[in-house]
Amino acid sequence: MSLTALDRLEIGELVAKFCHCSDYGDWDGLATCFTPDVVTSLFGAAAYVGVAAQVAHAGRSAEWTQGQNRHLAMNLWIEAEGPDAARVHYYVVNLAAGTSPGDPKLIVTGRMTDRVVRGPAGWRIARRDFVPDQQFTVPDGDAATGGR
Numbered sequence: 001m002s003l004t005a006l007d008r009l010e011i012g013e014l015v016a017k018f019c020h021c022s023d024y025g026d027w028d029g030l031a032t033c034f035t036p037d038v039v040t041s042l043f044g045a046a047a048y049v050g051v052a053a054q055v056a057h058a059g060r061s062a063e064w065t066q067g068q069n070r071h072l073a074m075n076l077w078i079e080a081e082g083p084d085a086a087r088v089h090y091y092v093v094n095l096a097a098g099t100s101p102g103d104p105k106l107i108v109t110g111r112m113t114d115r116v117v118r119g120p121a122g123w124r125i126a127r128r129d130f131v132p133d134q135q136f137t138v139p140d141g142d143a144a145t146g147g148r
Helices: 005-023 027-031 051-064 141-147
Strands: 034-042 046-049 069-082 085-096 105-119 122-132
Touching: 005 027, 005 051, 005 069, 005 085, 005 105, 005 122, 027 051, 034 051, 046 051, 051 069, 069 105
Parallel strands: 034 122
Antiparallel strands: 034 046, 069 085, 085 105, 105 122
16 A cells, blocks of 8 residues: 555645644635544544544634634645545644744643545544643633534
């Protein structure tokens, strides 16, 4: 099982697209990053199920950070799981950028693993597991399963 260089580029672009759309409020663009039945698990606790739950969580994150939420994805490692599936491992740094020099505040760092699949519309995130390096509270953790 191997992926082409184009597959790897498209998968990396998918992760970058998630970050940009989420951080800059492009909810329609964000929705195209996922399969309809996507599940995001935050350290085995909260689970956001479905595209609407992913977009709603991103919207609430934008509110909490006053539109200054920033996701940085680093050290992408892509493992083929077949011709149309892969696991993407990377580190995430999430911060609130603030509005003035010296304002940026680290929210959390951690390890992300995405399971991505290729369908008619291209590569999409089907499952996302986030394991933080620090304990933190997800403000809408109770709402996480509300998107089912």
